[in-house]
Amino acid sequence: QVQLVESGGGLVKPGGSLRLSCAASGFTFSDFYMTWIRQAPGKGLEWVSHITYSGSTVYYADSVKGRFTISRDNAKNSLYLQMNSLRAEDTAVYYCARQMGEVPSATPPADWYFDLWGRGTLVTVSS
Amino acid sequence: QSVLTQPPSASGTPGQRVTISCSGSSSNIGSNTVNWYKQLPGTAPKLLIYSNNHRPSGVPDRFSGSKSGTSASLAISGLQSEDEADYFCAAWDDSLNGLFGGGTKLTVL
Numbered sequence: 001q002v003q004l005v006e007s008g009g010g011l012v013k014p015g016g017s018l019r020l021s022c023a024a025s026g027f028t029f030s031d032f033y034m035t036w037i038r039q040a041p042g043k044g045l046e047w048v049s050h051i052t053y054s055g056s057t058v059y060y061a062d063s064v065k066g067r068f069t070i071s072r073d074n075a076k077n078s079l080y081l082q083m084n085s086l087r088a089e090d091t092a093v094y095y096c097a098r099q100m101g102e103v104p105s106a107t108p109p110a111d112w113y114f115d116l117w118g119r120g121t122l123v124t125v126s127s
Numbered sequence: 128q129s130v131l132t133q134p135p136s137a138s139g140t141p142g143q144r145v146t147i148s149c150s151g152s153s154s155n156i157g158s159n160t161v162n163w164y165k166q167l168p169g170t171a172p173k174l175l176i177y178s179n180n181h182r183p184s185g186v187p188d189r190f191s192g193s194k195s196g197t198s199a200s201l202a203i204s205g206l207q208s209e210d211e212a213d214y215f216c217a218a219w220d221d222s223l224n225g226l227f228g229g230g231t232k233l234t235v236l
Contacts, residue, residue: 045227104223110219111178117171
């Protein structure tokens with residue numbers, strides 16, 4: 001079954017750390033860029049970070065740069081998000097998603113979309 | 128505030144045609160393709176339209192996408208009660224950022 005399953009969310013105090021995991025199954029994980037997207041309660045979607053096939057290149061939203069680290073283990077079909085120095089505004093459901101399209105692209109227009117999503121894991125940052 | 132601008136709400140009656148707009152700039156919609164997602168309450172988003180106007184397998188042909196310049200639109204024809212949901216547009220920005228619109232809540236009256 002083709003699916004993504006996130007885990008690792010929970011309640012953490014401001015300034016704390018948390019590591020999210022995403023287990024992929026049913027497809028060749030190493031053939032895809034992977035992405036983390038979050039959604040604050042009652043708000044819209046926000047791209048957080050994405051990682052290339054081998055993990056050699058990563059990209060981050062300005063809002064998390066320097067605090068979050070994305071990584072992957074293709075042998076374990078797993079994606080990770082290490083979140084440090086957490087803030088109240090990081091409170092959100094975090095989704096793992098399979099990305100289609102390689103961005104940035106040397107040949108625009110660039111495709112960038114997500115055809116498979118996990119159910120999400122809730123991260124709450126509060127004292 | 129999202130860089131991709133969508134109306135916060137839209138509505139229509141069953142059978143009607145509804146369009147949702149998404150406005151961006153030359154560095155995102157003007158340079159790259161647009162995609163659309165549907166999200167029901169408490170669930171993950173689902174891909175509806177990719178590469179401006181392509182439908183993934185299983186998405187009814189009542190849904191269509193278009194793009195012109197720095198704007199894009201999602202059209203839903205033959206509106207049904209199950210279309211009531213939040214809809215988000217998205218595009219890559221050449222400033223090395225992924226962008227989503229703020230979302231449009233569609234109500235079927």
